[in-house]
Amino acid sequence: MRRHAVLWSMVVLAVAMVTPFVIVALNAVKTPEEYSSGGPLRLPEGVSLDGIIAFWDRVDYGEKLLNSAVISGSVAVLAVVVSVFNAYALGIGRVRGRLWVLVVFLTANTLPQEALVYPLYYIANEVGLYDTKLSVIIVFTAIQSAFGTYLLTSTLSGFPRELLDAARIDGATKWQALVRVVVPISRPTLGVLFVFFFIWTWNEFFLPLVLLISNENQTVPVALGVLQGQRLMDATMTSASALLGVVPAIAFFLIFQRALTRGITVGAVK
Amino acid sequence: MSALRERRSYLLYLVPGGLLLLAVILVPFGMNIGISFTEWTGVGEPEWVGAENYLRLLSDGTFWASFRHNVALVVAMAVVPTLLGLVVAAALFDHIGKHFGSRHAAVLRACVYLPQVLPIAVAGIVWSWILAPKDGALNEVLRAVGLEALARNWLGDPDLALWSLMGVLVWMQLGYPVVIFMAGMGRLDPALHEAAELDGASWWGRFRHVTVPGLRPEIFVVLLTCTIAALKVFAPIYVLTRGGPGGATNVPAYYSFQNFFERTRVGYGAAIATVLTVLVLVLTAVFLRVQQRGER
Structure with a gap:
């Protein structure tokens, strides 16, 4: 009896957590007339894609998806590469003062973006990168790799020395040891980092909001957030926009589920 | 050489x-x-x-109010999710995982974790629509079950807005501690639990004396990361309330943004951001210190 009480209370909690998603999905497929006559809770009479199509056209959603994918993908690749370089020097190379360097990286990772935003905005303007995807890519490569460096350095400082010695005896240069020994063996960790960097960058809002002012450069969260702020959309279009914002996130969630559950425990040191 | x-x-x-x-x-x-x-x-x-600028901050009522609001958000993003997360994780791990199979536990965990994968801006849109005063889903639900008297302008009423925001943030944040704590429970030695059970300890007794002390490292990490996240919170404010109504949900992060880009008082905004940074760094240092001492 008590067992079931616990089960049911957990089921109720799970349903409560998921309900907002369900309500959004239900209303995204209604027509505006249906919505105004039946309210948000009545089941839709059929699947109307009007709201979704209207929203898609209005913000050119395909373009926003592409922007987000280009930015997040580039950042994930570049930040993994930079993290590997840094961690190779710090964790395996054990350069002098590495502890202090690590502290700097870790501190950089905790700084609020508010304390960077105006200078970044100003510098981007000065060097002509303001309102370009490249500016956001550079900024987030730096921010994400600060975390990646910290995480990977602790992983690589436990890297089996014998393998590196063996590579050196075989005449491998440092570069070859990195590319042929360290990277292949660390691939699972690098994969998790890639996934994290991609999703974190995809979800970023504040700095992209400031750095990407023109429509054709905006990412999905920025375009949705800005449009929401203008309060120009009707109810069905709002839920259509929310649904379109939710879908990629859930898709990543499912695709990367494995890496995520493995990675969350890795991320626990953050 | x-x-x-x-x-x-x-x-x-x-x-x-x-x-x-x-x-x-x-x-x-x-x-x-x-x-x-x-x-x-x-x-x-x-x-x-x-x-x-710093002297002016000291006597700026808006600034102090924004910090008070931020304390409320720390409660909503760190304290409540940690406490609730412990209970939910224990229920899922100890109870449902053991009596109903780990698949059930995994599905329930996924449901609780789902809000975490959303871009915060998108979650904000979902909720601003649910909490809308006229035809928002929450008020419609209340009307449908005959509790129309409880319908409110959830985000537009200065007395309510902060509470509504806190509720949304708990929903967003809960999945993170649950997943971390469940992973931590997998690390704990089951023999401890069995021994306590043989000694006749109740579930609550085992929870308090075995699970919670065992999860100390995870609890520290969750409290630290969530507190920092709460101090930096921006996107939900921007999308849900813009710091309003009448500044009722303004926080330092948003207040500095306003000074930078809306009021073009850049120096003042920079001072707010600097104070916020110092606070975050000091907090991090204190946490790490306490954690280190705990490990010894």
């Missing part, structure tokens, strides 16, 4: 990362501190005013 050169050649690998760190984080951070001692609209020359 050759060992030294050997080590030095690794320094080359620090060059790209070091330059990025310098250009994107260290230099801008230094600039921000510099700007905070000036009066500047963002164009023309900044005018040096010394500590004036």
Whole structure:
């Protein structure tokens, strides 16, 4: 009896957590007339894609998806590469003062973006990168790799020395040891980092909001957030926009589920 | 000698990362501190005013109010999710995982975790629509079950807005501690639990004396990361309330943004951001200190 009480209370909690998603999905497929006559809770009479199509056209959603994918993908690749370089020097190379360097990286990772935003905005303007995807890519490569460096350095400082010695005896240069020994063996960790960097960058809002002012450069969260702020959309279009914002996130969630559950425990040191 | 050169050649690998760190984080951070001692609209020359911005902060009611709101958000994003997360994780792990199979537990965990994968801006849109005063889903539900008297302007009423925001943040944040704590429970030695059970300890007794102490490292990590996240919270405010109504949900992060880009009082915004940074860094240092002492 008590067992079931616990089960049911957990089921109720799970349903409560998921309900907002369900309500959004239900209303995204209604027509505006249906919505105004039946309210948000009545089941839709059929699947109307009007709201979704209207929203898609209005913000050119395909373009926003592409922007987000280009930015997040580039950042994930570049930040993994930079993290590997840094961690190779710090964790395996054990350069002098590495502890202090690590502290700097870790501190950089905790700084609020508010304390960077105006200078970044100003510098981007000065060097002509303001309102370009490249500016956001550079900024987030730096921010994400600060975390990646910290995480990977602790992983690589436990890297089996014998393998590196063996590579050196075989005449491998440092570069070859990195590319042929360290990277292949660390691939699972690098994969998790890639996934994290991609999703974190995809979800970023504040700095992209400031750095990407023109429509054709905006990412999905920025375009949705800005449009929401203008309060120009009707109810069905709002839920259509929310649904379109939710879908990629859930898709990543499912695709990367494995890496995520493995990675969350890795991320626990953050 | 050759060992030294050997080590030095690794320094080359620090060059790209070091330059990025310098250009994107260290230099801008230094600039921000510099700007905070000036009066500047963002164009023309900044005018040096010394500590004036900081002195003005001390007597700025909006600034202090924004910090009080931030404390409320720490409760909503760190304290409540940690406490609730412990109970939910224990129920899922100990109870449902054991009596109904780990598949059930995994599905329920996934449901609780789902809000975490959403971009916060998108979650904000979902909720601003649910909480809308006229035809929002929450008010419609209340009407449908005959509790129309409870329908409110959830985000538009200055007395309610902060509470509504806190509720939304708990929903967003809960999945994170649940997943971390469940992973931590997998690490704990089941023999401890069995021994306590043989000694006749109740579930609550085992929870308090075995599970919670065992999860200390995870609890620390969750409290620290969530508290920092709460201090930096921006997107939900921007999308849900814009700091309103009447400043009722303003927080330092949003207040600095307003000064930077809406009021073009860049120096003042920089001072707010600097104070926020100091707070975050001090908090991090204190947490890490306490954690280290706990491990010894």
